[in-house]
Amino acid sequence: MRNTTQRKEILEFLRSKRHHCSAVQVYDAVRERIPNISLGTVYRNLGQLLESGEIISVEAVDKCIYYDGFIENHAHFVCKECKEIFDFPIEPEKRKAINDAGFCVDTERVVYYGTCKACQKN
Amino acid sequence: MRNTTQRKEILEFLRSKRHHCSAVQVYDAVRERIPNISLGTVYRNLGQLLESGEIISVEAVDKCIYYDGFIENHAHFVCKECKEIFDFPIEPEKRKAINDAGFCVDTERVVYYGTCKACQKN
DNA sequence: GTATCTGCAAATCATTTGCATTCTG
DNA sequence: CAGAATGCAAATGATTTGCAGATAC
Numbered sequence: 001m002r003n004t005t006q007r008k009e010i011l012e013f014l015r016s017k018r019h020h021c022s023a024v025q026v027y028d029a030v031r032e033r034i035p036n037i038s039l040g041t042v043y044r045n046l047g048q049l050l051e052s053g054e055i056i057s058v059e060a061v062d063k064c065i066y067y068d069g070f071i072e073n074h075a076h077f078v079c080k081e082c083k084e085i086f087d088f089p090i091e092p093e094k095r096k097a098i099n100d101a102g103f104c105v106d107t108e109r110v111v112y113y114g115t116c117k118a119c120q121k122n
Numbered sequence: 123m124r125n126t127t128q129r130k131e132i133l134e135f136l137r138s139k140r141h142h143c144s145a146v147q148v149y150d151a152v153r154e155r156i157p158n159i160s161l162g163t164v165y166r167n168l169g170q171l172l173e174s175g176e177i178i179s180v181e182a183v184d185k186c187i188y189y190d191g192f193i194e195n196h197a198h199f200v201c202k203e204c205k206e207i208f209d210f211p212i213e214p215e216k217r218k219a220i221n222d223a224g225f226c227v228d229t230e231r232v233v234y235y236g237t238c239k240a241c242q243k244n
Numbered sequence: 245g246t247a248t249c250t251g252c253a254a255a256t257c258a259t260t261t262g263c264a265t266t267c268t269g
Numbered sequence: 270c271a272g273a274a275t276g277c278a279a280a281t282g283a284t285t286t287g288c289a290g291a292t293a294c
Contacts, residue, residue, distance in 0.1 A: 077220055077225055077227070086225070088219065088220055088223075089219075097210065097211075098199055098210055098234055098236075101210075102239045102242075103199055103208070103234075103236055103237070103238055103239065104236045104237040104242060105199070105234045105235070105236040106235060106236045106237075107234070107235040107236065108232065108233065108234045108235070109231075109232070109233040109234075109235070110230065110231070110232045110233075111230065111231040111232075111233075112220055112225075112227045112229070112230045112231075113227070113228060113229040113230070113231070114220075114225055114226045114227040114228045114229065115225070115226040115228075116225055117224045117225065120224075120226060
């Protein structure tokens, strides 16, 4: 995997950003520094970064995938109203039961859906 | 929500099936009993059944959504090799921390990715 | 130098939607 | 009957891909 300008910018952006971003949001942000980067390149790099574990993804909240440069194992809470994604810790011991059953877990994703504090007021 | 033949067949199929199915798999199965059902109708009904909570979904395992008629709260384990989806129990107490933080959780999805027993042998 | 990556544009594919018609309550 | 659901076909929109030129190592 080559260390291209495009990949560096994409990774740096995702790591600097507190919130989870769609591919297009990444594209728009990175385009400010590499004006002629293409969306195809963004997708290809997101795919490689996912595979190498440098980023993670939150899948199909609305219709698209959200990418996250914060890769500590954590759960996501998605507000049904505003779609905002909040982070929460998860207990890694949960994997144990599955490993004991003979499966080999290498990643887990936990997503809670509900209503965040702000939206409960409306 | 009207109780149409199409909706009954779709729900019955998902409840009878042990495995999680894509919209097209549901379509193919239901088409054996309602030959001229359309894929649009399948999608519309899956959306309504999801909303009413009669089915649940496992999102974006490859590219599409999988639907599940078994709606007891459970975790999914997805094999990275064969993509098969296995069910596991989850502990509802996990929601407590999030509820304590002022969020209102009404659904949770837990997805583990890894390698199943069969694929570990290859 | 060469394999990998890029930009571009076209293709793919799951899902959604508009509309005229049919069916459920 | 009236509102909701259907079938069909076309539209949408996120993601992928083929290709020729550019770049990292």
